[in-house]
Amino acid sequence: MSAAPDAVTGGPYEPARLPATRACLTRVGLPRPGVALAVAFFALVCLAAAFPSAFAHAPDQVNPALALRGPTAGHPLGTDQLGRDVLARLVFGARPSLLVGVGSTLLAGVAGAAWGLLAALGGRVAGEAAMRLADVLLSFPAVLMALLVVAVLGPGTRNAALAITVALAPGFARVVRAQALVVRGSSYVRAAVGLGLAPARILLRHIAPNVVAPLLILATVNVGTALIAGASLSFLGLGPQPPAPEWGAMLAQSRDYLDVSWTLALFPGAAITLTVMSATVAGRALQDRYEGREAR
Amino acid sequence: MSGDHPSAPLLEVAGLSVAFATRHGVVRAVRDVDLSLRAGECLAVVGESGSGKSVTARALLGLAGAGARVTARTLAFEGRDLRTLGGGQWRRLRGRRIGYVLQDALTSLDPLRRVGLEVAEALEVHGLARRDDLDDQVIRLLTEVGVPDPRVRFLQYPHELSGGLRQRALIASAIAAGPALLVADEPTTALDVTVQAQVLGLLEERRRRGTALLLISHDLAVVARLADQVAVMFAGEVVERGPAAALLSSPAHPYTADLLAAVPGLDDPDAPDATDGPEAPHGPDASDARGGPGGPGGPVRGLPIVRTGPAATTGCPYAPRCALADDRCRSEPPPPVSYGEGGPEGEDHMVRCFHPGRERPAAAFETPVAPVRVKNRAVVSVRGITKRYRSPDGSRRTAVGDVSFDLRAGEALGLVGESGSGKSTTARIVLAEIVPDTGTVLLDGEPWSGLRERDRRSRRSRIQLVDQDPLSSFDPRFTVERVVGEAVPGRMPRRRRRERAAALLGQVGLDPALLDRVPARLSGGQRQRVAIARALAPGPEVLVCDEPVSALDVTVQAQILALLARLRREAGVALLFISHDLGVVRQVCDRVAVMKDGRLVETGAVADVFRAPRAAYTAELLAAVPRIDPGRTAGERPHAAVTLEGHP
Numbered sequence: 001m002s003a004a005p006d007a008v009t010g011g012p013y014e015p016a017r018l019p020a021t022r023a024c025l026t027r028v029g030l031p032r033p034g035v036a037l038a039v040a041f042f043a044l045v046c047l048a049a050a051f052p053s054a055f056a057h058a059p060d061q062v063n064p065a066l067a068l069r070g071p072t073a074g075h076p077l078g079t080d081q082l083g084r085d086v087l088a089r090l091v092f093g094a095r096p097s098l099l100v101g102v103g104s105t106l107l108a109g110v111a112g113a114a115w116g117l118l119a120a121l122g123g124r125v126a127g128e129a130a131m132r133l134a135d136v137l138l139s140f141p142a143v144l145m146a147l148l149v150v151a152v153l154g155p156g157t158r159n160a161a162l163a164i165t166v167a168l169a170p171g172f173a174r175v176v177r178a179q180a181l182v183v184r185g186s187s188y189v190r191a192a193v194g195l196g197l198a199p200a201r202i203l204l205r206h207i208a209p210n211v212v213a214p215l216l217i218l219a220t221v222n223v224g225t226a227l228i229a230g231a232s233l234s235f236l237g238l239g240p241q242p243p244a245p246e247w248g249a250m251l252a253q254s255r256d257y258l259d260v261s262w263t264l265a266l267f268p269g270a271a272i273t274l275t276v277m278s279a280t281v282a283g284r285a286l287q288d289r290y291e292g293r294e295a296r
Numbered sequence: 297m298s299g300d301h302p303s304a305p306l307l308e309v310a311g312l313s314v315a316f317a318t319r320h321g322v323v324r325a326v327r328d329v330d331l332s333l334r335a336g337e338c339l340a341v342v343g344e345s346g347s348g349k350s351v352t353a354r355a356l357l358g359l360a361g362a363g364a365r366v367t368a369r370t371l372a373f374e375g376r377d378l379r380t381l382g383g384g385q386w387r388r389l390r391g392r393r394i395g396y397v398l399q400d401a402l403t404s405l406d407p408l409r410r411v412g413l414e415v416a417e418a419l420e421v422h423g424l425a426r427r428d429d430l431d432d433q434v435i436r437l438l439t440e441v442g443v444p445d446p447r448v449r450f451l452q453y454p455h456e457l458s459g460g461l462r463q464r465a466l467i468a469s470a471i472a473a474g475p476a477l478l479v480a481d482e483p484t485t486a487l488d489v490t491v492q493a494q495v496l497g498l499l500e501e502r503r504r505r506g507t508a509l510l511l512i513s514h515d516l517a518v519v520a521r522l523a524d525q526v527a528v529m530f531a532g533e534v535v536e537r538g539p540a541a542a543l544l545s546s547p548a549h550p551y552t553a554d555l556l557a558a559v560p561g562l563d564d565p566d567a568p569d570a571t572d573g574p575e576a577p578h579g580p581d582a583s584d585a586r587g588g589p590g591g592p593g594g595p596v597r598g599l600p601i602v603r604t605g606p607a608a609t610t611g612c613p614y615a616p617r618c619a620l621a622d623d624r625c626r627s628e629p630p631p632p633v634s635y636g637e638g639g640p641e642g643e644d645h646m647v648r649c650f651h652p653g654r655e656r657p658a659a660a661f662e663t664p665v666a667p668v669r670v671k672n673r674a675v676v677s678v679r680g681i682t683k684r685y686r687s688p689d690g691s692r693r694t695a696v697g698d699v700s701f702d703l704r705a706g707e708a709l710g711l712v713g714e715s716g717s718g719k720s721t722t723a724r725i726v727l728a729e730i731v732p733d734t735g736t737v738l739l740d741g742e743p744w745s746g747l748r749e750r751d752r753r754s755r756r757s758r759i760q761l762v763d764q765d766p767l768s769s770f771d772p773r774f775t776v777e778r779v780v781g782e783a784v785p786g787r788m789p790r791r792r793r794r795e796r797a798a799a800l801l802g803q804v805g806l807d808p809a810l811l812d813r814v815p816a817r818l819s820g821g822q823r824q825r826v827a828i829a830r831a832l833a834p835g836p837e838v839l840v841c842d843e844p845v846s847a848l849d850v851t852v853q854a855q856i857l858a859l860l861a862r863l864r865r866e867a868g869v870a871l872l873f874i875s876h877d878l879g880v881v882r883q884v885c886d887r888v889a890v891m892k893d894g895r896l897v898e899t900g901a902v903a904d905v906f907r908a909p910r911a912a913y914t915a916e917l918l919a920a921v922p923r924i925d926p927g928r929t930a931g932e933r934p935h936a937a938v939t940l941e942g943h944p
Contacts, residue, residue, distance in 0.1 A: 188772075196753045198753070
């Protein structure tokens with residue numbers, strides 16, 4: 001605000017223009033190249049998770065003679081300590097990694113939405129109880145909470161996903177409750193009451209949809225967090241069990257061979273980093289766009 | 297003071313343009329504006345929202361913003377060329393030679409700083425006070441702007457002060473350094489009329505002492521009292537500029553004339569411009585009709601966007617809304633011309649119009665229909681309602697105390713009061729949104745306020761609300777069709793519901809093509825029409841209108857009032873019309889009830905109350921209303937002598 005105009009000049013008026021490339025991208029609906037790249041990469045990971053055999057074969061084929069090689073023509077990302085193809089293992093590892101990341105976010109979203117709506121619209125006692133429980137759960141760091149749940153349930157893909165769900169759900173519940181309280185007190189709900197609509201109809205038609213939209217945004221942004229948490233759990237050996245390929249587990253195993261083959265740690269680490277980054281960038285872009293539209 | 301010759305202009309602006317680059321192209325918010333202001337003079341810049349008046353003010357302060365491109369042929373203040381100033385030079389000028397007063401005093405004051413520090417800052421920054429007498433200077437300043445108990449206020453935080461006191465504190469910090477020019481952007485817009493009158497008096501006092509005033513306002517009546525010169529802005533251009541007396545008594549530009557006609561007056565409720573004003577029967581509302589290059593789809597309402605070549609900016613910007621517009625107006629921009637004889641000191645009266653001063657055709661006015669029949673049956677009976685709230689400090693505050701009135705079928709009852717008088721609480725009790733502590737409300741003679749919500753629900757369609765802020769009363773995901781359609785009672789197929797919604801839009805003067813729009817993309821006037829259509833949908837007997845026009849520009853306000861008056865005749869609904877604006881109430885209502893501190897101080901027929909108020913408070917309210925009285929200004933020119941007084 002305090003910035004002085006830098007163009008107080010007496011010269012003739014020249015219309016300012018957006019850079020040509022930016023204008024061109026805007027026209028086709030891709031405002032930011034970084035976002036486009038992130039979306040493309042995340043889509044690629046999703047495709048790999050859905051149809052791994054379309055991209056690579058035989059992730060479990062052992063070939064001790066070729067163990068711990070760097071990238072070659074036959075194995076573009078090299079081989080691991082058992083001579084398994086790293087590219088194939090990365091491709092087949094996409095599914096469990098995403099399952100834990102995206103699956104737990106979805107579950108947490110649904111559970112958190114129900115929890116938050118109950119807290120906001122249920123009775124005073126129920127609401128207080130639900131929120132104090134969320135406070136208790138949120139007072140533990142997410143990974144610690146997930147560790148606790150896995151310790152009780154035992155390791156494995158499904159249990160890791162459940163553990164992260166438990167860790168994330170209270171956060172969602174809190175957002176949903178806050179939003180539901182805002183919507184319930186809003187003028188348009190007041191107007192709906194004034195029209196004589198029944199409470200159930202107001203909940204379904206006005207409150208729930210207006211609560212869900214911000215929840216979806218939060219969920220997209222949270223996928224990155226969940227992916228990291230999932231990879232962390234399997235890095236600690238609590239996720240999918242060997243020989244199943246999974247990025248966090250691959251990263252953990254590569255530690256023992258760092259002095260022989262540094263690329264072994266590089267590629268799973270890069271896969272996790274890039275996927276988390278692309279999910280977060282895409283989520284934030286969605287958030288900007290949603291909020292931008294809200295403001296207009 | 298600057299020591300200049302009194303007649304040399306303090307501020308001289310020629311060819312000022314401000315443009316912003318946006319995603320949608322370049323928005324030229326201000327185009328080719330010429331202004332000049334002498335010491336001790338007041339120039340009022342008047343225009344509706346989006347007309348570029350605030351951007352003009354900010355450009356004069358070097359605050360147009362980082363994305364703005366400011367160009368001018370002349371931009372001089374006290375003989376200095378402002379175009380070449382750097383950031384540091386601007387900062388030394390701002391606050392010291394040019395003071396700036398903003399509209400919203402609560403957000404303009406730092407909530408974490410005591411008021412005294414805020415005022416002291418201006419003195420400190422410019423090195424105008426020694427530390428040991430800083431406090432005394434601040435207290436002197438606060439006294440000067442009429443803050444009572446300045447030693448107490450000095451140590452208080454902004455939220456502990458009333459709106460009027462905050463505005464005074466803001467003015468105190470703006471004048472702390474003794475600036476030669478005070479720029480006030482809508483300084484009284486958020487204030488009650490009585491407080492507004494005080495703040496205007498304070499500004500007048502500054503001017504009398506020789507400070508030049510640049511007053512930005514959307515309200516002609518507010519500036520009429522203070523201004524020596526008036527510049528009327530529309531769509532980024534000054535369309536008319538001249539001595540206040542000449543401009544207000546014989547406006548040359550049709551837009552100025554429209555603005556003047558739209559100001560709700562206290563004296564003349566039967567004039568055709570009042571209730572049956574310029575409401576185009578099915579025409580789009582003003583801000584929409586502006587259309588043209590910057591139509592409703594544009595990013596900034598009403599501002600032309602330069603997309604390709606000069607074709608986008610041909611013609612007079614007011615032509616789409618102008619009753620006098622012809623082909624020439626639409627094809628070439630009118631150049632500035634002199635009009636009339638100007639001011640008594642030879643000031644120029646400039647207008648950009650091909651038909652300056654021509655009488656507007658009366659065809660735009662709606663012909664009055666049969667007068668309203670008010671029956672003697674009370675649809676709403678309010679009996680001794682009281683509502684008390686617990687304050688944060690534990691004491692109980694009476695929001696509404698023992699209020700009783702009847703609203704008869706087909707009647708329009710105005711509920712008037714300043715903020716905090718309990719009028720909105722009363723409205724919410726009448727709507728049965730909150731339950732009174734004592735007393736009852738009857739609807740059609742049957743219990744209403746005491747019912748359980750379950751039993752009330754089926755009768756809610758009898759009484760509907762039109763709110764101040766229609767946009768927030770629409771579900772943000774809903775289109776106009778769903779907003780209005782939802783209010784249509786009964787089960788019916790979607791097509792049938794859409795037809796009903798379209799018919800309702802027609803009834804409030806909106807194009808049914810708007811059904812598929814999202815309300816966020818409508819203009820303020822259109823939104824309020826949609827809100828009225830929704831309120832009419834269930835076929836109510838009573839419309840509760842809570843400040844329905846206070847957020848609208850004055851020309852749009854006149855249209856909405858005309859619409860309410862028409863609907864009252866056609867649909868026979870009774871209006872409970874809540875407003876802080878006495879002029880508006882005078883236009884619309886048959887009877888008026890005046891509230892103060894939660895109690896009714898006076899009730900009576902509008903004509904009687906306005907002519908001969910019985911309560912002292914009503915008289916005070918009436919006296920505080922700013923009014924346009926060009927005769928006074930034209931006759932005696934009280935400021936001429938005063939200006940000289942400042943420069944002996």
